[in-house]
Structure formats: structure tokens, C-alpha cells
Amino acid sequence: MRNTTHCVVNSKQNTLVKIGNQTYNYLEEYIDGVRAKGRYAFTLEELKDKLDVTDKAILQSLYRLKVKNKIVQIRKGFYTILPVEYSRYGVIPSNMYLDDMMVSLKKDYYLGLISAAAIHGASHQQTMETFVITEKPALRDIKNKKLKINFLVKNEWNKEDIKKVKTEAGYINVSSPELTALDLLYYVEKLGMNRVITILKELIEVIKPSVLAKTAKNYSQVAAVQRLGYLLEYQLENEKLSQAVYNTIADKKGVNIPLMPGKNKSGKTNTKWRIINNIKIESDL
Numbered sequence: 001m002r003n004t005t006h007c008v009v010n011s012k013q014n015t016l017v018k019i020g021n022q023t024y025n026y027l028e029e030y031i032d033g034v035r036a037k038g039r040y041a042f043t044l045e046e047l048k049d050k051l052d053v054t055d056k057a058i059l060q061s062l063y064r065l066k067v068k069n070k071i072v073q074i075r076k077g078f079y080t081i082l083p084v085e086y087s088r089y090g091v092i093p094s095n096m097y098l099d100d101m102m103v104s105l106k107k108d109y110y111l112g113l114i115s116a117a118a119i120h121g122a123s124h125q126q127t128m129e130t131f132v133i134t135e136k137p138a139l140r141d142i143k144n145k146k147l148k149i150n151f152l153v154k155n156e157w158n159k160e161d162i163k164k165v166k167t168e169a170g171y172i173n174v175s176s177p178e179l180t181a182l183d184l185l186y187y188v189e190k191l192g193m194n195r196v197i198t199i200l201k202e203l204i205e206v207i208k209p210s211v212l213a214k215t216a217k218n219y220s221q222v223a224a225v226q227r228l229g230y231l232l233e234y235q236l237e238n239e240k241l242s243q244a245v246y247n248t249i250a251d252k253k254g255v256n257i258p259l260m261p262g263k264n265k266s267g268k269t270n271t272k273w274r275i276i277n278n279i280k281i282e283s284d285l
Contacts, residue, residue, distance in 0.1 A: 216228075
């Protein structure tokens, strides 16, 4: 039988693309270049722009590399490289590609809640889940056997409350300990109060009263500020931090609110914070 294999020159990459029954190696060469630059991720649009081959050829090559367990598709059009040292896990840590992914989506973001708390030292609450705060419109959560990324929406946040944290692949945006504490109470329905208290017990060790006061003053969700202040004073017994919060909210408190939203509103009311203690708290520590 006649061998119909032929070759074309990839003018953009100056490599030889083999068509037919030969192995496609142009994509692997490109991925090696991505890794050489310290990155672990790339997009389909990036490949289409950089490689002078058909879309069909690119998709076929991507499929082959996925089968070989050399790349992982995180979401439509976005892929990560899977180094040998992570092959047993089937995916690399989200910190190694999160910034690349959000940049490709053209969305402001920060790593928050439990994910941020772990970076700030609340190691007891390390989890396989990743929590990302981003702007509207909402992104669909990424969930499969190997990965779970939760996207939560927020209307606004102050840039000074976001820290740049270095990772193996560059930098990611992470909420400060003070913003993390407030966000934990803003999203408490999703996390559960016992879990939040457990995280706060470790997180308060790195929270500064002066920074917390500034962050709380500018935090637009007043109910979260009330709940945090109440917990700092009566559950965590940290007078310095609770007073820092109270100084920013003394003239802002409105109607009485339940400590745990979504639950019944019966319970003893604390007049200082205007909090209805409607749940029994049990820390996981």
C-alpha cells in the first residue's frame, strides 16, 4: 500500500508538522515552550493564533495529549499541562493556573474564603475545593472527580484589600486576612457557621486591628461586619479586634439581624451588635 504521509512547514513556529500516519509533534513543542516560560496553562485561542495549522488538526492533537495524560482540560478552551510529578493526582493545583484562566476570561478576581485562609495560615481548613470571588456575570462552577472550583459573585471590592501572592507559575490575587474574615461572614450560608468559626480561630492570629478597621469601614455588606464583630467579641473573645470593628459600625447598624441568615429569627438579641443569636455554634477544632 502506498504511504500517503506528507509534511507541511509550520511557518510561525518554524517546525515540521507531520500529517497522515505520523505523530503530531508541533503541539508538544509549543507546550514545551510554554513550560520553559514558567507557565502551566494555555488556551485554544492562543494555539489558533500561534500555530499555522487547521483547527481540526489542533483539536486532534489536543485529544491525543489528553489521552496520554499530558494535558487536562479545565473548562472549554482552557487547558493545563500535567507534569509527571502531578500525574498521580490527574490535575495540578489551581494556584498554578488560576490567574491565567481569569485573564483569559477578562475577569477581575481574587482567591478568597477557605482558599485564602489556608494561604494565610489557617491550615486546619485546607481543602481540595477552590473558592474564587469574581464580578458579574457569574461563571459556572467547575466540578468533576478531580477538581472543584466555586465561583462566587461580588459587586465590588477595594483593590488595597487584595494581595499578590507568588506561586510556582507567577502570581495570584488573594484577599487579605481582614477581607477574608469579612467575606467568611458574607458567604456564611454557603460555608456553614461552625466551619467559619473554626477558620476564624486560626485566621485572627494574623489579622491587624488597624487594617481590619479600615477594611470593615469600606465593606459594603454591613450585616457581615455586624456578624464578624459579634463573633469576635462573644465567641472568639478578642477584644482588640471586636472593638476595631465596632468603631466602624456603631452608627451604621439598622434592624436586628439573625446571626445565621436563612434560619429562624428567634433567639436572644444582643443590643450592642443588634444580632439575634439564633444558632448553637460548635467549632470543628
